[in-house]
Amino acid sequence: MDGYVPSAVEQKWQRLWEARGTNTYTREELENAEDPFYNLMMFPYPSAEGLHVGNIYAFTGADVHGRYQRLRGKTVFEPMGFDAFGIHSENFALKIGTHPMDLIPSNVKNFTRQLRRIGGMFDWEHSVDTTDPSYYKWTQWIFLQFFKAGLAERKEAPVNWCPSCMTVLANEQVIGGECERCATPVEQRRIAQWFFRITDYAQRLLDNLDHIDWSDTTLKAQKNWIGRSTGAQLHFPVVNKDGAETGTKIEVYTTRPDTVFGATYVVLSPEHPLVESVTDARRRPPVYAYVDTASKKDLVARQKTDKTKTGVSTGGFCRNPATGELIPIWVADYVLMDYGTGAIMAVPGHDTRDFEFAEQFDLPILRVVAAAGDNADTPLEEAYVGPGRLVNSGDFTGMDVAESVEAVTDWVSGQGWGDGKINFRLHDWCISRQRYWGPPIPIVHCEACGPVAVPEADLPVVLPRVEDFKPDDSGVSPLARAEEWYRTTCPECSAEARRETDVSDTFLDSGWYFIRYPSSDFDDKPFDSAITKNWLPVNTYIGGNEHAVLHLLYSRFITMVLKDLGHIDFEEPYDVFRAHGLIIADGAKMSKSKGNVIVPDPIIEEFGADTFRTYLMFLGPFGEGGDYRPQGIQGPFGFLHRLWDTSVSAGQGEPDPDVERKVHQTIRQVTDQLPALGYNTAIAAMMECLNVIRSGGRSAVRAEIEPLVVMIAPFAPHMAEELWERFGHEGSVFDGANWPEFDASKVVESMAKVAVQVNGKLRATISVPKDALEADVIATARAEDNVARHIEDKDERRVIHVPGRLVNFVVG
RNA sequence: GCCGGGGUGGUGAAAUCGGUAAACACAGGGGACUUAAAAUCCCCCGGGCUUCGGCCCUUGCGGGUUCAAUUCCCGCCCUCGGCACCA
Structure with missing residues (x-):
């Protein structure tokens, strides 16, 4: 009897798959595919280190799902690509002194080699690389569709700036107000940037969450991120020294209009346009100084919640429209310009932030809600935000707060000084990056015509190879130094003009890649409508919850817009999304500093890809991740060996009734658990079954062991193919609906x-x-x-x- | 602070429409086979007590509901991930 030699089996079948095109499709096959199943997994960023265990874990889990669907008879399309633009590649390239245009291809090559080795069912004929001009040509095309539809606009926005590195920093690169790399205090700068108007779609992005089949945690994360709140917008009239209204009104947004009787002051954000006009002449120096300081702070420090509150009185007043009383106007940085109207009515009695501020600056605190047992005069030790009845609130005194929001809003809008309003936490999507390594935004700036779209026929706007791509003090992209590149003529009036030198965010690259995959061999269009109709939306998308919010939200948004513009006929890109867990080592996240990084190649070398895949899926529930312990691999390793030995030595004959019952029970359980991604327990069930088959050293008959060989195929595809062939079958086990059926009558115990x-x-x-x-x-x-x-x-x-x-x- | 996971043997974990807690596996111990080793097969493996029949305790902690709670309810503690003054 010949023993199981993983490397020989795996090499043989990887060669055969490639030679036979087992996992690849031609254009005609994609057009005519019956029972198509689009199995998508999040494509990796091809780092110089190569694939890590986390990648392999995620891809294997997704591949198991695809292979299972294929064994059920579906035509499964499982593509793989590379998300290779962005600040990570660029910083790494700068660090090691290699140009990203040289670095990325070699990383991609290495990744591809590793990906082939783990035995994924990838269609390499339909891969994408976001840095390839043939791909980003269409990323730019998408930008243009947004631009033409009025969904892309340029406006000033603050960014983090490190004066030492001379670069724009993302929020996560600012640690405690300092640059993560050089510890220089970070400043705020205002730079004109391109935004996509995702907030126009906020309600739809929220509503659709009710009818897509996604992991619950992911749905909740999206809901929170969109952050819909209902409240009211109220106007507070500004008054002059004599108490007469000036005609100016401060718009505030509040979710508690019912507490308006308790608004004892108003706060403007330092960036608020009315700051100047409401400030009393004598108060100008301190107010301007405060605004100046606030604008210099980096964006992260600006939003820190645990610091003591700061602010300054403007000396100006406005009228509380509910009480008629004059209340002071303050400026404080705890009010954010980006949310609501950039101004608030402060109700210190019933808002913890306002309470804290009022204590700090000795502003009046008035109770307008009384909890059970309290009355209108019960002193407030802290802001009270719970249920109760309104007090000190004019005609509304005595009303339960459960009804008061609606009642007060109605009254206010009847009086004409406000109205109900829905607000979203979601901001517009800033897609500009003042960086080099990304697709140039396809816009030409012309003195006369303003920003003009590059004609679609002129796409792609190729990212030029510039050797000096280091960011500098200008705060604009390194492309702004490539004069021969940016100098051009206006597509509309032919005058001298200048290209946009910002590149776009990587989330734009990854926002539509799943639409490109099946059409990746078309040069003349981003996607073919017949193929797209046949394959999209994606049936199952598997990926990490670290992308629960941004990537998934942006790709939903892009899909919605493409539908509205008539390019596709679906608006949600992924029917099913499942988040996988995180793989950890020694109870901690793998990281170089902890020295607990598991390098996959030597493991595959020693045990084979099939064992590695099976072990990864066995060590914990796929949705939750698990702890990688090197010794644990012995379990699946031994299991696959025993399965092999049992299969190659299986004889002919009738199955033992007790064994047969166990086999059918196992088929039932595995068939139940695999589509639900219950991999660890499915593998345990198969181990248990094999233990019964082999118990007491008995040898199997083929009918007993063959179903197990097919059921292990998603986990150990190479070995399953080999055994399938040895059982005398023609072709691949994955060609045809070979998944075993259980017989209900053979499952029951007596x-x-x-x-x-x-x-x-x-x-x-x-x-x-x-x-x-x-x-x-x-x-x-x-x-x-x-x-x-x-x-x-x-x-x-x-x-x-x-x-x-x-x-x-x-x-x- | 808020949102969302999670806390079960030496270890990874199973079992949550309430119904034998610890399946499967790793590590460990004992045995069979072998000249030997590997492989394979069999047995033990949460803690304590035991007259070897069993008995008591045990799913982060404290209460509760129930004939019965890892599972449901209330109040805590710890831990991981995300968000962070969102008015």
Whole structure:
């Protein structure tokens, strides 16, 4: 008998798959595919280190799903590509002094080699590389569709700026107000940037969450991120020194319009346009100084919540429209310009932030909500935000807060100084990056015509190879130094003009790649409509929850817009999304600094890809991740060896009835668990089954072992192919609906094991016929020595019988 | 602070429409086979007590509901991930 040699089997089948085109499709095959199943996984960023275990874990879990669908007879399209633009590649390239245009291709090559080695069912004929001009040509095309539809606009926005690195920093690169690399204090700068108007779609992005089948945690993350809140927008009239209205009104947004009677001051954000006009002449120096300081702070420090509140009085006043009283106007950086109207009515009695601020600056705190047991004069030790009744609130005094929001809003809008309003936390999507390594934004700036779209026929706007791509003090992209590149003529008036020198965000690259995959061989269009119709939306998308918000939200948004513009006929890109867990080592996230990074190549070398895949799927629930322990791989390794030995030595003949029952039970369980991504328990069930088949050293007949070979195929595809061939089948196990069926009549047990308890404590276990009468089961249970001992001399109060599970005697 | 996971043997974990807690596997121990080793097969493996029949305790902690709670309810603690003054 020949033994299992993983490397030989794996090389053989990887060669055969490639030669036969087992996993690749031609254009005609994609057009005509029957029962198509688009199995998508999040494409990787091809780092210089190569694939890490986390990647392999995610891809294997997704590949298992695709292979299972294929064994069920679906035509499964499972593409793989590379998300290779962006700041990570660029910083790494700068660090090692290699140009990203040289670095990325070699990383991609290495990734491809590793990906082939783990035995994924990837269609390499339909790969994408976001840095390839043939791909980003269409990323630019998408930008143009947004631009033409009025969904892309240029406006000033603050960014983090490190004066030492001379670069724009992302929020996560600012640690404690300092640059993560050089510890220089970070400043804020205002730069004109391109935005996509995702907030126009906020409500739809939220509503659709109700009818897509996604992991619950992901849905919740999206919901929170969109952050819909209902409230009201109120106007507070500004008054002059004599108390007369100036005609200017401060718009505030509040979710608690019912507490307006308790608004004892108003706060403007430092960036608010009314700051200047409401400030009293004598208060200008401190107010301007405060605004100046606030604008210099980096964006992260600006939003820190644990610092003590700062602010400055403007000396100006406005009228609380509910009480008619004059209240002061302050400026404070705890009010953010980007949310609501950039101004708030402060209700210190019932908002913790306002309370804190009022204490700090000795502003009046008024109670307008009383909890049960409190009255209008009960002093407030802290802001009260709970339920209760309105007090000190004019005609509304006495009303329950549960109804008061609506009632006050109605009153306010009747009075004409406000209206109900819905707000979203979601901001417009800033897609500009003042960086080099990304697709140039396809816009030409012309003195006369303003920003003009590059004609689609002129795409792609190729990113030029510039050797000096280091960012500098200008705060604009390194492309702004490539004069021969950016100088051009206006597509509309032919005057001298200048190209946009910002590149776009990588989330734009990854926002539509799944649409490109099946059409990746078309040069003349981003996607073919017939193929797109046949394959999209994606059936199952598997990826990490770290992308629960941004990537998934942006790709939903792009899909929605493409639908509205008539390019596609669906608006949600992924029917099913499942988040996988994180793989950790020694109870901690893998990281170089901890020295617990698992390098996959030597493991595959030693045990083979099939064992590695099976182990990764076995070590914990796929949705939750697990702890990688090097020794644990012995389990699946031994299991696959035993499965091999059992298969190659299997004889002909009738299956043993007990073994056959176990096999059918196993088919049922695995068929149940695989589509639900219950991989670890499915593998355990197969191990258990093999243990029964081999128990006492018995050898199997083929009918007993063959279903197991097919069921292990998603996990150990190479080995399954080899054994399938040795069983005498033609071609690949994955060509055809070869998944085994279980026979319900062969699953049932004739005897049931029943637990016998006395007062809930286990006293015996009995075996009774499955269809035994209740009276007989109870009689058998009562007759057990150890049961009889515990119930004699006692009152029997109740007997509980759960058929097939237990009998419980309640005595006392 | 808020949102979302999660806390079960020496270890990774299973079992959550309430019904025998610890399946499967790793590590460990014992045995069979072998000249030997590997492989394979069999047995033990949460803690304590035991007259070897069993008994008691045990799913982060404290309460509760129930004949019965890892599972449901209330109040805590710890931990991981995400968000962070969102008015």
